[in-house]
């Protein structure tokens with residue numbers, strides 16, 4: 256361990272003296288004037304990947320927290336979400352996503368997997384550019400400087416019984432050929448630090464034949480994402496129609512491997528836990544959204560014991576903070592098991608570090624990026640070592656103190672592609688992005 260005046264860099268094998276490995280020296284050489292922000296002593300961490308996002312939902316965060324139906328649930332929330340989604344056009348989506356991605360960077364997320372199903376105009380008609388909504392997201396990510404894995408979503412049916420899409424779902428729907436054509440067309444619009452993945456909305460929204468067609472001939476290394484087993488009603492409907500629980504059915508009917516991310520996977524039986532862990536897939540967990548929607552609790556301890564990989568996502572964006580996702584992931588387990596430090600392991604006794612290490616490597620996989628630390632350069636965050644929660648911290652304490660000491664933002668700098676995006680806790684374009692967001696939000700709220 257180095258003396259207190261030098262930088263220290265976290266890697267999956269532990270903290271290292273920044274003199275031996277100093278990404279900032281490379282970044283600062285590229286960044287010119289920004290080198291003046293360099294401080295003598297810093298705690299440097301790789302950026303956190305956000306494995307699950309629906310950007311448009313950022314604009315309705317906090318607007319579905321009043322009792323409407325006495326039986327309020329995920330399904331009544333979904334009706335409100337659909338009503339809001341019906342208002343959003345490509346320029347609104349660009350403004351909302353820019354604001355969201357800026358907030359992600361300020362919180363320490365440097366990559367996002369964007370699960371994008373708002374394809375068409377609100378009445379289902381096609382935009383002149385059929386991928387206008389997806390391109391708004393790519394542009395927003397490029398402009399604020401977050402890496403993105405865009406996941407255009409295949410969405411075809413309104414339930415396991417193959418009922419047609421409702422009026423409000425019509426803008427999500429694509430025939431399989433149309434979907435594959437959109438994906439192909441988007442390839443030529445990818446900028447640096449942008450990737451494409453395949454995405455099935457859920458088993459209830461994708462018939463088996465369409466799933467097979469989309470997955471046929473998929474390239475190794477291309478991410479595949481799907482929502483699965485988030486709700487008990489979904490599990491029961493899958494059992495009734497397909498004769499199996501959703502995760503068991505998927506493992507039996509698709510070649511689920513390390514390219515796959517199963518989003519939520521909340522409701523698993525014991526055998527599904529083991530089979531899913533062994534498949535090599537990543538489970539994308541969204542603890543704050545899962546709590547907000549009353550989904551249920553993922554069996555993290557059993558899944559980790561079986562060797563399973565997981566990542567975190569902010570999903571509906573009722574919180575945009577890797578700290579809060581990781582803290583509530585651990586707290587959910589503590590509350591149900593009445594024990595402490597459940598994500599830690601004998602070789603990694605720090606719970607904060609165990610959580611961060613798992614979320615980093617699983618998140619990289621969800622993004623379709625290597626989780627080999629030495630080839631993962633470019634995305635870094637620097638914590639504010641002067642902030643009260645980190646006073647006197649040793650490197651080995653830093654992750655526990657960051658994650659478990661409250662809500663004061665401790666991210667001081669964020670770099671992606673060796674460029675500074677956040678300086679002194681503020682995104683370099685915060686004023687302009689916030690002003691555009693306010694303009695579009697006010698317009699949207701008038702239309703509600």
Ligand SMILES: [Zn+2]
Pocket residue numbers: 307309370482518570
């Ligand atoms: Zn989702």
